[in-house]
Amino acid sequence: MTSMRKVESNRRNASLSSGPRTQGGKLRSRRNAFRHGLASPIGNDLDERANVERLALVLSGHTNDWRRLEEARISAECYFDLQRIRNARFEVFRALGDVQTATSDQLALATRAIEKIARYERRALSKRRTALKELSV
Amino acid sequence: MNENVIEKLLSDLQMGKEMQPFVAKSIPRMLPGESELDYVNLLVLLVEDVDPQTNIEWLLLLDIASIMWEIHRYRRWKNAILYTGRKAAVATAFAKVHRGNLVAGSGSAIRAEAKMDAEAWHHDSSKRAALDAKLANGGYDADAINAEAFMESLLPVNAIENLLLSARRQVTGMLREIGVRREFALRARETIDKLYEEKIAADEEMKVIENKSN
Numbered sequence: 001m002t003s004m005r006k007v008e009s010n011r012r013n014a015s016l017s018s019g020p021r022t023q024g025g026k027l028r029s030r031r032n033a034f035r036h037g038l039a040s041p042i043g044n045d046l047d048e049r050a051n052v053e054r055l056a057l058v059l060s061g062h063t064n065d066w067r068r069l070e071e072a073r074i075s076a077e078c079y080f081d082l083q084r085i086r087n088a089r090f091e092v093f094r095a096l097g098d099v100q101t102a103t104s105d106q107l108a109l110a111t112r113a114i115e116k117i118a119r120y121e122r123r124a125l126s127k128r129r130t131a132l133k134e135l136s137v
Numbered sequence: 138m139n140e141n142v143i144e145k146l147l148s149d150l151q152m153g154k155e156m157q158p159f160v161a162k163s164i165p166r167m168l169p170g171e172s173e174l175d176y177v178n179l180l181v182l183l184v185e186d187v188d189p190q191t192n193i194e195w196l197l198l199l200d201i202a203s204i205m206w207e208i209h210r211y212r213r214w215k216n217a218i219l220y221t222g223r224k225a226a227v228a229t230a231f232a233k234v235h236r237g238n239l240v241a242g243s244g245s246a247i248r249a250e251a252k253m254d255a256e257a258w259h260h261d262s263s264k265r266a267a268l269d270a271k272l273a274n275g276g277y278d279a280d281a282i283n284a285e286a287f288m289e290s291l292l293p294v295n296a297i298e299n300l301l302l303s304a305r306r307q308v309t310g311m312l313r314e315i316g317v318r319r320e321f322a323l324r325a326r327e328t329i330d331k332l333y334e335e336k337i338a339a340d341e342e343m344k345v346i347e348n349k350s351n
Contacts, residue, residue, distance in 0.1 A: 058155040058192050079196055083163075086203055090166050093210060098169070099217035104225060104293070107218050111296045118300060125307060132193060132314065 234275025
């Protein structure tokens with residue numbers, strides 16, 4: 001059983017590490033878990049949401065059929081999602097700099113990052129394939 | 138200058154007005170050494186080849202262009218990995234054939250010298266013959282260095298090959314999708330035409346019967 005001395009010591013230590021306290025620290029730590037943002041839905045971005053709606057209307061041929069419009073919306077979302085994924089991949093390429101002078105460790109790290117991003121791409125493509133099939137029916 | 142050419146090339150593409158802003162925005166950001174004009178030329182070639190008919194086909198085509206551009210990047214990357222692997226392999230070979238290997242505790246000095254020798258082997262043609270002889274004395278010929286380079290870059294090259302394969306599959310899938318959609322549209326049109334023909338023939342037959350009875 002844990003002794004009282006140990007419990008008190010734990011409490012004291014815990015109170016010393018209760019996270020960021022200043023406004024700036026809180027703002028910074030809010031983004032600690034943020035890596036590439038690809039897991040969040042594209043609709044969270046207001047600008048992109050407007051683009052999605054515009055493209056969905058074009059793809060559906062300005063239809064009133066809600067089902068067709070919904071499939072077109074999914075296709076449009078996937079299109080912008082794919083652009084976002086390609087941007088994330090571009091950042092990896094850019095961070096690597098000149099590939100001819102990169103070390104093997106840098107290349108290996110970048111390859112791993114690209115492989116992680118590819119997972120999101122496969123998911124978006126598969127989702128769009130299904131939506132486009134429905135859209136053509 | 139390039140911007141005007143790009144604008145002209147994009148405006149020459151035969152597409153619906155509604156798709157134009159999306160096509161213009163689809164040009165990806167360029168890495169050092171890449172050019173937007175090359176990308177647009179690739180897009181123009183694809184448009185000539187595939188001849189997209191609908192907005193959905195245009196959307197798929199934009200994706201195909203992006204993926205093909207990435208395939209081009211992956212290829213550059215693979216070459217860089219092979220080049221880096223070769224450099225590392227030559228340095229390893231020089232470290233292995235170094236005479237100081239027999240002396241304990243001289244590892245870091247040997248590695249540093251081997252790295253310098255490898256750099257000279259790559260960039261200084263005047264020292265190349267002497268360094269080749271040094272490698273040959275240790276049993277390293279061109280094939281052995283190639284094998285060492287292959288081993289050095291096996292894992293990252295394999296990963297890039299997988300990415301390349303996946304990208305090529307995506308392109309093939311999208312082209313097939315366009316083909317399937319066209320086939321479907323063609324069959325649907327043929328069926329509708331046939332139904333109309335049958336309906337018109339039936340109507341005409343009815344009219345003839347009606348006229349006869351009158």
